[in-house]
Amino acid sequence: MQHGYKCEDCETAVFPTTTRTELQWLRNRLHVAREVAQHSSGGLDSWMMEGLEFLNDHQGHAIVLVARR
Numbered sequence: 001m002q003h004g005y006k007c008e009d010c011e012t013a014v015f016p017t018t019t020r021t022e023l024q025w026l027r028n029r030l031h032v033a034r035e036v037a038q039h040s041s042g043g044l045d046s047w048m049m050e051g052l053e054f055l056n057d058h059q060g061h062a063i064v065l066v067a068r069r
């Protein structure tokens with residue numbers, strides 16, 4: 001089972017390689033994660049970069065957590 005973010009406005013989704021819990025954490029603490037991203041020189045995990053990029057691209061849109069097999 002893979003978990004990811006889906007934008008209900010754009011009908012697109014990403015499935016970074018991580019757990020549902022981590023994805024939930026990132027979405028709920030987006031402002032914290034953005035801070036960390038700004039102050040770390042390439043130290044973020046790739047799933048976090050991928051997730052952040054998606055959330056940034058779809059700011060103000062309806063993002064839901066989805067799962068696929």
Ligand SMILES: [Zn+2]
Pocket residue numbers: 007008009010011057058061062
């Ligand atoms: Zn969107």
